Amino acid sequence: MEIGEPQRTYTVEPIEDPVPRETPPPEEEPSEPRREPEEVPGR
Amino acid sequence: MQQRRRFRLRSVVFDTIWPTETELTAGCNRLWTRVRSRFAWRSDPVHDVPVWRCSCGIYATSDPELAAEYLYLYSEVHQPHVVYRAVGLVSLWGSVVEGDSGWRASHAYPKRLFLPPSRRRHDVEVIRDGLADYGVPVDILDDTELPIARAVQRVRRDRRRRRYAPSQSG
Numbered sequence: 001m002e003i004g005e006p007q008r009t010y011t012v013e014p015i016e017d018p019v020p021r022e023t024p025p026p027e028e029e030p031s032e033p034r035r036e037p038e039e040v041p042g043r
Numbered sequence: 044m045q046q047r048r049r050f051r052l053r054s055v056v057f058d059t060i061w062p063t064e065t066e067l068t069a070g071c072n073r074l075w076t077r078v079r080s081r082f083a084w085r086s087d088p089v090h091d092v093p094v095w096r097c098s099c100g101i102y103a104t105s106d107p108e109l110a111a112e113y114l115y116l117y118s119e120v121h122q123p124h125v126v127y128r129a130v131g132l133v134s135l136w137g138s139v140v141e142g143d144s145g146w147r148a149s150h151a152y153p154k155r156l157f158l159p160p161s162r163r164r165h166d167v168e169v170i171r172d173g174l175a176d177y178g179v180p181v182d183i184l185d186d187t188e189l190p191i192a193r194a195v196q197r198v199r200r201d202r203r204r205r206r207y208a209p210s211q212s213g
Binding site: 001002003004005006007008009010011012013014018019020021022 | 064065066095102104109113134135136137138139140141142143144145146147148152154177178179
């Protein structure tokens with residue numbers, strides 16, 4: 001693409017994020033502490 | 044272009060696919076830069092993008108007609124995954140080189156997308172819906188009041204004229 005001779009160079013920091021990102025859902029805390037599986041004697 | 048059942052934006056010039064929900068970051072695709080990156084012990088492997096002396100970066104123009112011309116660039120080349128062409132507004136940020144009639148930047152994301160109208164209206168509507176993953180407005184260019192719609196009409200008309208113009212011989 002022809003944009004002509006470079007005139008100036010600068011850095012742009014957007015005020016708002018230009019990317020509409022989907023915010024990840026917060027991780028759900030387990031309601032109960034995880035329990036180790038009980039050992040069941042084999043038969 | 045179509046990737047499996049999803050529609051994605053692809054550069055007209057390079058094999059770059061615009062990701063959804065994250066910015067496109069520019070790299071330098073010039074042959075000399077790629078060659079030098081293989082011989083990092085001889086020189087700096089890769090330069091920052093964009094830089095004044097190179098032509099790299101993600102390009103945008105302030106001229107709607109120039110943007111509309113890209114709807115037809117390489118259209119005669121068979122590109123099996125390309126299903127349609129889009130044009131649009133883009134956000135550029137990071138390092139930016141400004142030219143007389145446009146910019147090239149290190150970071151970009153679409154701001155609004157436009158699809159030229161087609162007789163196959165339903166197909167274009169399917170593509171429009173498929174591009175919704177980008178999370179930006181996608182419109183079919185029926186509204187002739189928009190500058191980009193007028194530019195697309197002019198470019199189409201000029202192409203038709205050139206195609207049907209009698210060839211001149213000296």
